[in-house]
Amino acid sequence: MHFGIRRLSEWLLFPPKRVGANRLRAAVSGKQILITGASYGIGEELAYLLANAGAEVLLVARTAGKLQEVQRQIVGRGGRAYIFPADLSDKQQAIAVAQHVLQLWGGADVVVSNAGKSICRPLHESLDRMHDFERSMAINYFGPVQLLLALLPALEKRKAHIINISAINVLLAPAPHWAAYQSSKTAFDQWFRSASAEWMAVGMHVTSVYLPLVRTRMIAPTVAYATMPAMQSRQAAIRIARAICHQPLKVAPWWLVWGQLGSLLFHNVFYRFLARYLKQQPYARQSANTV
Ligand SMILES: NC(=O)c1ccc[n+]([C@@H]2O[C@H](COP(=O)([O-])OP(=O)(O)OC[C@H]3O[C@@H](n4cnc5c(N)ncnc54)[C@H](OP(=O)(O)O)[C@@H]3O)[C@@H](O)[C@H]2O)c1
Numbered sequence: 508m509h510f511g512i513r514r515l516s517e518w519l520l521f522p523p524k525r526v527g528a529n530r531l532r533a534a535v536s537g538k539q540i541l542i543t544g545a546s547y548g549i550g551e552e553l554a555y556l557l558a559n560a561g562a563e564v565l566l567v568a569r570t571a572g573k574l575q576e577v578q579r580q581i582v583g584r585g586g587r588a589y590i591f592p593a594d595l596s597d598k599q600q601a602i603a604v605a606q607h608v609l610q611l612w613g614g615a616d617v618v619v620s621n622a623g624k625s626i627c628r629p630l631h632e633s634l635d636r637m638h639d640f641e642r643s644m645a646i647n648y649f650g651p652v653q654l655l656l657a658l659l660p661a662l663e664k665r666k667a668h669i670i671n672i673s674a675i676n677v678l679l680a681p682a683p684h685w686a687a688y689q690s691s692k693t694a695f696d697q698w699f700r701s702a703s704a705e706w707m708a709v710g711m712h713v714t715s716v717y718l719p720l721v722r723t724r725m726i727a728p729t730v731a732y733a734t735m736p737a738m739q740s741r742q743a744a745i746r747i748a749r750a751i752c753h754q755p756l757k758v759a760p761w762w763l764v765w766g767q768l769g770s771l772l773f774h775n776v777f778y779r780f781l782a783r784y785l786k787q788q789p790y791a792r793q794s795a796n797t798v
Pocket of ligand 1: 543544545546547567568569570571573593594595596620621622623624625646672673674675717718719720721722723724725726
């Protein structure tokens, strides 16, 4: 896509949002905020944004060196940041994160469940890769479930705000090649929405943030995305920061509802079109030859 057209589409699809410095400071100053997946991308941007506004942040991810770098930057600007390197796809480590939160703060005012992993791979290339599906479920579903279960009593006491960083795809017709990612993100979205009313009943706050394509390292391996319109990670972080200020149940692009309607009305046409498109791809012809 031509650069100018891409920029215009980005402006229309993801209009730049702002979060007032005073508004954000009033909402987060002195608050204790856990951010998972804070070493890169959206989580890293969010860590800077919240810490600059006076929040005390605890940053979790696997890459200890990168977490230290983010912490150094925050502390260098006079902010307060703690780090806890952990692999959230491991049940014991997810529990250890929760225990650390309890020791450090006794709970948290806001939890941003952002750590995640995506995989784009056709099924015919996944025949001996059951681990793709297991790993996706481990980090995108079981990890955050375990973390939240272990923290729940403390979060209840604080009437905390829990935010799930989800993807628009979970509300649209699922696209081919993304089965591992989309099913695991959908599983957690369903779990989270199912839990939402229970949490709200005890005074907690919940927000599901449905993000479109965001230009981070996550989408870098998918060549087709290089020239597609995508939101900047700073803009995604601003949308999450606004959610912390306003506590809506849901944050989504303005056009998502039309996408959902289209998914419903044109379900059959969409999959027939996709099947025809995929049939023309080299791997599809190869598979067809072997059948
Ligand atoms: N980028 C997009 O287009 C897009 C669109 C919709 C939704 N999202 C969602 O946004 C969230 C953030 O993604 P991003 O785009 O910022 O990707 P990213 O730059 O790759 O960041 C992902 C973060 O998750 C952490 N992480 C991954 N596996 C982990 C594990 N097993 N344990 C602990 N931390 C782990 C990573 O840190 P380490 O590698 O250091 O562990 C990193 O900090 C994800 O939940 C993603 O599904 C992204």
